[in-house]
Amino acid sequence: MSEPRRRSWAEPFKIKMVEPLKMTTREEREAAIREAGYNTFLLRSEDVYIDLLTDSGTSAMSDRQWAGMMLGDEAYAGSRNFYHLEAAVREIYGYKHLVPTHQGRGAEHLLSRTLIKPGDVIPGNMYFTTTRLHQELAGGLFVDVIIDEAHDPASLHPFKGDVDLAKLQKVIDEVGAEHIPYVCIATAVNMAGGQPISLANLHKVRALCNEHGIRIIHDATRVAENAYFIKEREPGYADKSIATIVLEICGLTDGCTMSAKKDALVNIGGFLALNEWKVFEACRNLVVVYEGLHTYGGMAGRDMEAVAIGLGESVQFDHIRARVGQVKYLGEKLQAYGVPIVVPIGSHGVFLDAKTFLPQLDQDLYPAQALAAELYLDCGVRAMERGNVSAGRDPKTGQNRRPSLELVRLTLPRRVYTQAHMDVVAESVAEVYDNRATVKGLKMVYEPSDLRFFQARFEPFD
Numbered sequence: 001m002s003e004p005r006r007r008s009w010a011e012p013f014k015i016k017m018v019e020p021l022k023m024t025t026r027e028e029r030e031a032a033i034r035e036a037g038y039n040t041f042l043l044r045s046e047d048v049y050i051d052l053l054t055d056s057g058t059s060a061m062s063d064r065q066w067a068g069m070m071l072g073d074e075a076y077a078g079s080r081n082f083y084h085l086e087a088a089v090r091e092i093y094g095y096k097h098l099v100p101t102h103q104g105r106g107a108e109h110l111l112s113r114t115l116i117k118p119g120d121v122i123p124g125n126m127y128f129t130t131t132r133l134h135q136e137l138a139g140g141l142f143v144d145v146i147i148d149e150a151h152d153p154a155s156l157h158p159f160k161g162d163v164d165l166a167k168l169q170k171v172i173d174e175v176g177a178e179h180i181p182y183v184c185i186a187t188a189v190n191m192a193g194g195q196p197i198s199l200a201n202l203h204k205v206r207a208l209c210n211e212h213g214i215r216i217i218h219d220a221t222r223v224a225e226n227a228y229f230i231k232e233r234e235p236g237y238a239d240k241s242i243a244t245i246v247l248e249i250c251g252l253t254d255g256c257t258m259s260a261k262k263d264a265l266v267n268i269g270g271f272l273a274l275n276e277w278k279v280f281e282a283c284r285n286l287v288v289v290y291e292g293l294h295t296y297g298g299m300a301g302r303d304m305e306a307v308a309i310g311l312g313e314s315v316q317f318d319h320i321r322a323r324v325g326q327v328k329y330l331g332e333k334l335q336a337y338g339v340p341i342v343v344p345i346g347s348h349g350v351f352l353d354a355k356t357f358l359p360q361l362d363q364d365l366y367p368a369q370a371l372a373a374e375l376y377l378d379c380g381v382r383a384m385e386r387g388n389v390s391a392g393r394d395p396k397t398g399q400n401r402r403p404s405l406e407l408v409r410l411t412l413p414r415r416v417y418t419q420a421h422m423d424v425v426a427e428s429v430a431e432v433y434d435n436r437a438t439v440k441g442l443k444m445v446y447e448p449s450d451l452r453f454f455q456a457r458f459e460p461f462d
């Protein structure tokens with residue numbers, strides 16, 4: 001769609017209900033972050049001004065979704081909302097069978113238990129925290145086969161979510177296809193900064209997997225955002241609709257795990273969708289043990305209705321253009337201030353490159369964690385660490401993994417904040433950047449055994 005040059009664009013919705021925000025003083029924020037052990041996950045949300053912790057479950061639902069909530073059929077079994085959701089998944093993603101779960105990790109749990117045997121290897125285009133943990137808990141080992149450019153925050157590769165086919169071939173040669181239950185393909189790769197995979201690459205991954213009889217399971221959490229980048233950047237897709245591109249992506253894979261809390265614009269929900277009857281049947285048996293009956297899987301009927309409607313909204317062009325456009329707006333403002341960010345600007349947030357931002361800090365002083373705390377102190381913006389803390393320890397050596405990407409994620413909830421909020425955020429980050437030489441590192445004083453980033457506590461390192 002061509003844009004008249006002198007016209008600004010604005011959010012494609014108007015605001016019907018508001019939630020007032022609390023403004024705090026610097027002294028109040030100093031007390032709050034100390035009490036939270038310098039971990040933004042442990043702050044009380046009422047002490048946060050602009051909450052960019054995550055885009056997960058934080059979306060504003062539409063009037064249609066809220067209306068759908070009133071149509072919740074809260075029957076224990078066979079709720080009509082389940083059938084609506086099943087039909088929506090078939091129509092929008094094209095997968096045959098649906099297992100509802102309470103959120104994404106519920107789906108990952110069922111899938112990992114069903115498909116992974118101890119000693120198996122799961123190649124993927126970069127790890128995600130909960131996904132890898134469920135693979136490991138089932139006895140598997142995740143192996144990263146994403147292209148090298150994904151680990152370089154400054155690389156301008158347009159599809160940093162692409163798989164390196166030589167790396168994938170090497171894993172297959174080394175361990176044998178029989179020890180690879182599936183290749184895990186994420187769209188709009190979260191840990192790489194919301195970077196898309198191209199359809200050209202996915203077609204090649206499919207061909208290689210076909211040669212060896214290996215499944216592809218898709219982490220579809222942000223598939224619509226990925227589809228937007230394909231439409232913008234990949235030759236041959238400019239005139240295709242987001243819905244058509246989403247269907248093509250899903251059609252190249254055998255099933256998906258889904259956190260509906262992102263693309264699907266709801267506050268809670270998820271599912272597993274599968275084409276193979278046998279795998280579906282096994283997962284459907286397990287859902288009853290861990291989530292709930294197979295026609296609700298941990299969701300209320302009203303939640304399933306909101307997901308079904310949200311899936312349809314997620315592939316509307318005006319929505320997705322404004323969603324990704326707002327991220328770009330914030331990212332470009334930060335670039336204008338000279339702040340080092342991951343490029344190209346990704347789908348769901350702007351990722352600050354904490355290693356370049358705070359070169360004085362060794363990675364074991366947790367620069368991204370320290371930077372997230374500092375941003376909160378400046379004006380109450382809450383961000384999230386995605387670096388050495390999130391990466392955890394290597395199970396073999398017990399050492400911090402020290403990942404190549406040490407990032408702070410400013411994640412944008414969908415349809416929640418305005419461009420004016422983005423201006424405030426950009427100015428606050430710029431202020432911290434100007435004073436970066438004064439930022440000190442942190443030491444971890446409490447470390448939970450799993451997914452430590454959620455609950456770890458820190459103190460300033462002297």
Ligand SMILES: Cc1ncc(COP(=O)(O)O)c(C=O)c1O
Binds near residue numbers: 103190
């Ligand atoms: C790519 C990706 N996969 C899986 C999940 C897990 O989903 P949930 O938080 O709904 O359990 C997330 C959540 O952030 C995610 O970003």
